[in-house]
Every structure is written in C-alpha cells, then in structure tokens.
Amino acid sequence: MKTQTLERMESNVRTYSRSFPVVFTKAQNARLTDENGREYIDFLAGAGTLNYGHNNPHLKQAMIDYLSSDGIVHGLDMWTAAKREYLETLEELIFKPRGLDYKVHLPGPTGTNAVEAAIRLARVAKGRHNIVTFTNGFHGVTMGALATTGNRKFREATGGIPTQGASFLPFDGYMGEHADTLDYFEKLLGDQSGGLDIPAGVIVETVQGEGGINVAGLDWLKRLESICREHDILLIVDDIQAGCGRTGKFFSFEHAGIKPDIVTNSKSLSGFGLPFAHVLIRPELDMWKPGQYNGTFRGFNLAMVTATAALKKYWSNDTFERDIQRKARIVEERFQKLATLLSENGMPATERGRGLMRGIDVVSGDLADKITSEAFENGLIIETSGQGGEVVKCLCPLTITDEDLLEALDILEAAVKTVINR
Numbered sequence: 001m002k003t004q005t006l007e008r009m010e011s012n013v014r015t016y017s018r019s020f021p022v023v024f025t026k027a028q029n030a031r032l033t034d035e036n037g038r039e040y041i042d043f044l045a046g047a048g049t050l051n052y053g054h055n056n057p058h059l060k061q062a063m064i065d066y067l068s069s070d071g072i073v074h075g076l077d078m079w080t081a082a083k084r085e086y087l088e089t090l091e092e093l094i095f096k097p098r099g100l101d102y103k104v105h106l107p108g109p110t111g112t113n114a115v116e117a118a119i120r121l122a123r124v125a126k127g128r129h130n131i132v133t134f135t136n137g138f139h140g141v142t143m144g145a146l147a148t149t150g151n152r153k154f155r156e157a158t159g160g161i162p163t164q165g166a167s168f169l170p171f172d173g174y175m176g177e178h179a180d181t182l183d184y185f186e187k188l189l190g191d192q193s194g195g196l197d198i199p200a201g202v203i204v205e206t207v208q209g210e211g212g213i214n215v216a217g218l219d220w221l222k223r224l225e226s227i228c229r230e231h232d233i234l235l236i237v238d239d240i241q242a243g244c245g246r247t248g249k250f251f252s253f254e255h256a257g258i259k260p261d262i263v264t265n266s267k268s269l270s271g272f273g274l275p276f277a278h279v280l281i282r283p284e285l286d287m288w289k290p291g292q293y294n295g296t297f298r299g300f301n302l303a304m305v306t307a308t309a310a311l312k313k314y315w316s317n318d319t320f321e322r323d324i325q326r327k328a329r330i331v332e333e334r335f336q337k338l339a340t341l342l343s344e345n346g347m348p349a350t351e352r353g354r355g356l357m358r359g360i361d362v363v364s365g366d367l368a369d370k371i372t373s374e375a376f377e378n379g380l381i382i383e384t385s386g387q388g389g390e391v392v393k394c395l396c397p398l399t400i401t402d403e404d405l406l407e408a409l410d411i412l413e414a415a416v417k418t419v420i421n422r
C-alpha cells in the first residue's frame with residue numbers, strides 16, 4: 001500500500017491512522033475495505049459518528065435525490081425547505097413523543113462548536129462565568145470547550161494559555177463505588193468558603209465516551225438534575241457521542257427520565273457522517289441576540305437532509321430502539337466473558353456500558369493496545385479510551401448485521417486469547 005505521501009505530508013497530529021495504518025477505499029454499513037481489497041469490521045464507526053453505518057442506503061438516496069433536484073447546499077443560515085423539514089421532523093418524531101420542548105440553535109458543524117455555544121449561552125443566560133464539569137469529561141478542544149475537558153494531553157496543547165471558566169468535580173464512581181460524588185458538589189454549593197464559584201451551568205456526559213465508558217448512574221443523574229434546579233444552575237447534557245441511539249434511546253438522558261436545560265448533539269446527528277451539530281435550548285433560555293453567535297457553516301443543508309431521513313427511517317417507532325437493546329445484550333454478555341477470562345488469567349478486567357456504548361476496562365493501556373492491535377491484524381477496527389487508553393471500546397454501527405457483530409466479537413475473543421497466551 002502506498003503510504004509515503006500520507007506519511008510525508010500529513011501533520012504529526014494525525015491519530016487514528018497510527019492505529020490502523022492502511023489506506024481505506026470503500027465502506028458499507030459496518031465493513032470497511034482497504035486498497036488491497038481486504039475487509040475490516042468497524043467497531044469504531046467514526047467514534048460514534050456512523051451509528052447508522054457507512055453509506056447507509058436510505059440516507060444516501062435522500063442525499064442523491066436532493067442533489068439531483070438542485071436543492072440548496074449552502075445558504076448561511078437562511079431559511080430553506082430542508083431546514084424546515086428537519087425542524088418539523090425533529091419536533092414530531094423526537095420532541096413530542098418525549099414531552100420535550102426546545103429551540104434549536106444551529107452553530108458550526110462540529111461537536112466542539114455546539115459545546116462552545118452551549119456553555120456561552122449558559123453564561124449569557126445566568127450572568128455567571130463558571131461551568132462545572134466532571135473528571136474524565138471530554139467536550140472538545142477549542143478553547144472554551146477545552147476548559148471543560150479533563151485530559152491533560154489536550155489541555156497542555158494551548159501554548160501556555162490557561163484554560164478558563166470551568167471547575168472540575170468528581171464524576172459518578174470517581175471516588176470508588178460507595179461514595180456519592182454529588183455529596184461533594186452539594187456541600188460546596190452550600191459552603192460560603194468552599195471556593196466554588198456558583199456555576200451558570202453543569203456540563204455532563206451520561207456515559208463518558210473518550211473518558212473511558214464511565215457510566216453515570218440513573219439516580220446520580222436524577223440527583224444532579226435536582227441539585228441544578230434547586231440552585232438555579234443550568235443542566236447541560238453533552239450527548240454528542242452518547243446520543244442518536246447509541247445507548248439504546250435517542251437521547252442518552254431518557255434512561256434517567258431527566259430533562260436537561262440545554263443539549264448538544266453532533267457526531268451521528270447527520271446520520272451519514274456529514275458535519276452537523278445542534279444545540280437544544282429550553283425556550284425561555286434563548287437569550288441570543290440576532291447574529292450574536294455566528295459561523296459560515298451553520299445548518300449544513302445536505303446534513304439536514306440526511307438527518308431528516310435518519311429520523312424518519314429509524315425513529316418513527318421503537319423497532320430500532322429495541323434492536324439496539326437486543327444487540328447491546330449480546331455485546332454485554334460477550335464482553336463480560338472476556339473480562340472474566342482476562343481476570344482468571346491474572347489480568348483484572350471489568351465490563352461496563354449502556355446500550356451499544358460498551359467497554360472492557362483492562363486497567364493497562366499497554367494491554368488494551370495489544371488486544372486492539374491483534375484484533376486489527378485479524379480484521380477488526382476497535383479503539384481504546386480512558387485516561388491511559390485502558391478501555392477497549394465498542395462503538396459499532398447500531399445497524400450492524402448480527403453476522404458481522406458475532407464475527408467481530410469472535411475476532412476480539414481470539415485477540416484476547418492470543419494476548420493471554422503470549
């Protein structure tokens with residue numbers, strides 16, 4: 001495979017091509033093909049961007065039809081029929097059945113754009129600067145969002161400019177199984193000398209994706225919501241990775257029965273891997289002045305076309321949801337077996353997750369790398385997450401066929417056994 005130009009010209013900042021150093025040419029649903037015609041099953045799926053698979057035929061058709069009809073592709077944030085249909089579909093299929101009422105802010109097309117907009121709005125709405133965020137949280141890498149992102153690797157890459165405006169608190173489970181970390185938050189809020197500037201908002205992932213598939217308990221999330229309500233703090237759920245069905249519901253917070261004030265979605269929102277993000281805002285918080293937060297690529301029409309098609313195809317009834325939950329049980333059971341196998345062989349490991357956002361924590365980043373490299377040799381693309389990359393993580397397309405799912409799990413099991421027997 002010819003990789004010389006890629007290695008020579010692309011910045012050292014590249015990441016995934018280091019773990020999977022082949023040149024890909026094609027993809028369909030959960031399968032990627034490289035230049036030599038070799039196929040791989042994709043358990044990374046754009047870090048949760050391809051929940052509906054690569055080149056989903058329904059979404060692709062919607063896009064082709066739109067392009068063939070000379071539909072508007074770019075119009076800044078002018079009104080288009082594609083935007084109207086997206087908003088109508090979002091309201092009918094997502095908000096109404098869930099009893100939600102939000103205004104939709106279309107910021108720039110990436111996740112970090114949505115987070116920047118969300119935390120900025122919280123500050124504008126409450127007239128306070130501080131945002132509470134949690135250990136191991138990942139919310140993007142532009143300056144505002146970076147302040148709420150825990151990982152030092154990203155935080156150290158600002159050229160010495162300090163990240164500002166956020167306070168870190170322990171995420172659920174951070175202090176061990178038996179401590180309720182919200183006791184600390186509540187105590188600080190009530191303590192004149194605790195040192196915590198009363199925040200405008202709290203930003204949280206219900207399942208931390210990059211931070212290592214750390215799952216917030218449903219009671220913990222409910223309590224977080226009630227603490228926020230009691231202290232007039234806005235609850236922002238960053239559903240960029242855990243949303244769009246990944247955990248088995250459209251929004252990951254549905255499991256907890258909470259209603260965030262602000263929600264961010266991106267990654268799988270377009271459904272096709274096109275850049276797209278939105279921020280959902282409780283209507284009375286929509287304090288933006290016209291044009292106060294802008295960007296050239298707000299509301300990418302092509303992405304709204306595929307996003308609409310995805311909502312119509314997968315979210316008009318609960319068939320898809322139930323199928324995600326069924327597949328999740330298969331992955332959970334197999335991951336549990338692998339964790340047990342590793343533990344029995346002197347490598348303590350645990351399984352965790354919600355829906356099809358699952359991981360095996362093997363404690364050591366080295367061990368996780370050995371397993372994922374071995375899996376890649378055998379045709380499975382699977383990544384690690386967590387502060388030291390110690391969690392082997394499943395983010396397969398939700399639309400993966402049962403055959404591919406089982407084959408991928410077999411490849412992973414073989415990789416674990418090979419590593420154990422080395």
Ligand SMILES: *Cc1c(COP(=O)(O)O)cnc(C)c1O
Binds near residue numbers: 112209239240266
């Ligand atoms: C990926 C991610 C982001 C950042 O999105 P980008 O498109 O990479 O800027 C923010 N929050 C969460 C939870 C993410 O997973």
